[in-house]
Amino acid sequence: MRQLEDFYIAQLQDKHPADIADILQRLPVDEAYPILSQLSHSKAAFTLAEMEKDRLVEFLEILEPTFLASVLQEIPPNEAADLIGELPTSKWRPVLKSLAPEKAAPIRDLLKYPEDSAGGIMTDRFISLNENETVLQSQKRLRGRVELKSEDVSYLYVTNNALNLVGVVSFRDLLFSPPQKSIREIMNPNIKFVRVFDDQEEIARHFQHYHYLGLPVLDRKNQLVGVVKASEVLRVAQEEATEDMQLMVGLSGEERALTPWTKSIRRRLPWLFINLITAFMAAAVIGIFENTIAQWTALAVFLPIIAGQGGNAGMQTLTIVIRDMALGEINPGDGRKALLKELLLSIANGIAIGIVVGIIGYLWKDSFHLGIVAGAAMLLNMVAASLSGVLIPLGLKFFKVDPAMASSIFLTTVTDVAGFFFFLGLGTLALKFFVL
């Protein structure tokens, strides 16, 4: 048995940390922990770095402090800072104290930046050259920096004596330029950068727009402190897209299909209660018209059609607007244009769907009045739905809330309340004036 286990560990040890993380995440923590602790320290460290946040926190909570310290010793400061950042702040100090001081210092610096800022996602592994060096001097100096693996570096950044970023040089230029030229002469001074407190979502938009492979990060004194890489931005973009989708339907925090249900319930139930409140608002509208329904029960049959179609049309609009807002493809001045478009579109869609609903209403219940009432309510509700699809995310943004936040819950409230009101209101009028 012991031998089998060793064999299994040895096999794991050879895998990519992302794959090991996948395997360990599927096990209960108490089974996974002994396996993790038998991996080499650097493998264990990179494996932790690849884990889902949820599971990572579970692991970090039960990891022995000495093991955690020796693991952190093995990985670059930015990865270590990401791991420590997941712990409650009260635990940072003991962990940092157990590290060698020269290892702890850069980690302490990185922990100052918010997780979702450029500082939080940058790597501090980059190569900078001094503008006053010659090409030959730079080449020699780089030869000594064996700790930098090739995949960490796409560009060489150039700084002046005050450590301010002044340009960029490619490996190609450094390789092929005359050895006695100064770096200043061969560098490209035209350089894009981000600030250390810039928001990661903003940075992701920047990368998507301009197709960068990496961007340098400057602090307040314009000093170069790190590099954001495209591979990291890919992770950020994916996270933000997931977050938007999940926020829209009322899910707080990232959830996965296999997140334990006892955790999921804390994320889902509060939103279901909020939805319940809004559902009762819709029910209250029906309650107002209970007498109408008692006289004309065919109306009850059409209720879900009016509300459901409105909800669906509104979700189409909402999904498009939220996506464009998230990717920064809609400017502040575009709100009115988008609203006008949705107005025209919903009138056209509403007439098409309204006519069909009206005809079916007429044929099914053999009532001309029902057809007119259902068709008209359908048109009105689809217009209300589409306009809400634009106005809800814009409104949330105005109040500095994420535009995706529970927006589908608000939307269906509008489409239910408005749909029932239009339909039952028109029905009541029809009852009154045509004495059906």
Next chain:
Amino acid sequence: MRQLEDFYIAQLQDKHPADIADILQRLPVDEAYPILSQLSHSKAAFTLAEMEKDRLVEFLEILEPTFLASVLQEIPPNEAADLIGELPTSKWRPVLKSLAPEKAAPIRDLLKYPEDSAGGIMTDRFISLNENETVLQSQKRLRGRVELKSEDVSYLYVTNNALNLVGVVSFRDLLFSPPQKSIREIMNPNIKFVRVFDDQEEIARHFQHYHYLGLPVLDRKNQLVGVVKASEVLRVAQEEATEDMQLMVGLSGEERALTPWTKSIRRRLPWLFINLITAFMAAAVIGIFENTIAQWTALAVFLPIIAGQGGNAGMQTLTIVIRDMALGEINPGDGRKALLKELLLSIANGIAIGIVVGIIGYLWKDSFHLGIVAGAAMLLNMVAASLSGVLIPLGLKFFKVDPAMASSIFLTTVTDVAGFFFFLGLGTLALKFFVL
């Protein structure tokens, strides 16, 4: 006026193609076209490459063939192939014919690959070294390749005499290794790659999992034909996330907030009609129970609560499952586990929400029976909703349809039909046995 226009063009000419594309896309094609045609050919070409697919097709349709040819002459084959690929296939031949044969040949090769394959998203600008060359020979040969801009290259790929990929060398290694060593001696033979017909979604998952900056692309003969870059994968990942979100709510093709409404209607209306069919299924269930409602109109008030809560709970599940399927984070064997989780979760949520709905039902309408019927129906519908949230995407996938495709429409059909059936069915039984 003329001078003002020149000034405006000159200003545009200095901007990044992505920014020019943004500006031109906001203008009607007939206003944008004269501006585009006054830009330098290479600027015009890269600007076209940055445009949204929809607008690009409009431009390509009205572009004069000679202008298009001179524009394509200016950009690398892979960008040219992407542009031509947007035209209907019948127009490929005349455009290719108007190009110089040595320019047309590589474009023709690239057009063979599907748009969403590795071949479709790769760049053909990469540097390969022969394994038998010495470091010095390679350095000399590279010096001559001035056409390659630094940002196009992260790695140097190594091939044997048969042009098969055998390894990878970093610029750093090439810079610092002893000049007389062979490339074979300094290369890393352990290399990851993709196949030219691999699906872009699969490749994006690969990049996300392993954080690559670039991966070489091999054809059927194991020859190196291109490189997929992380910046391109970022675009693909974003596209796929958008597509999933939009497919879920019934939107075919990518739509933006400012897509003209006349175009949007073709994408949205068909789904609304499909939704209408499913809404009538829900209405038919109410129709069956019309007598029940006539006797007990309070039931009609609670209909949207039972259906709406079910719909919302189901959307939470659906969103999570679709996201995990899209990112490949859920394995085939996980379906049963996910189903079990949702079963437990929905029973817990259903009991919590069901009790509240039941109590409100009792208090509002002063009817103990209504409370019991509403609470029980709520619980049953939430269980049905959550299970559907797992089963609908799995079912769509089983039938080789995109799991996101209109899944929210199918889901609300289930939650409406099941919700009305449970609620009105239980209500009918209560009427019968307790003679309310």
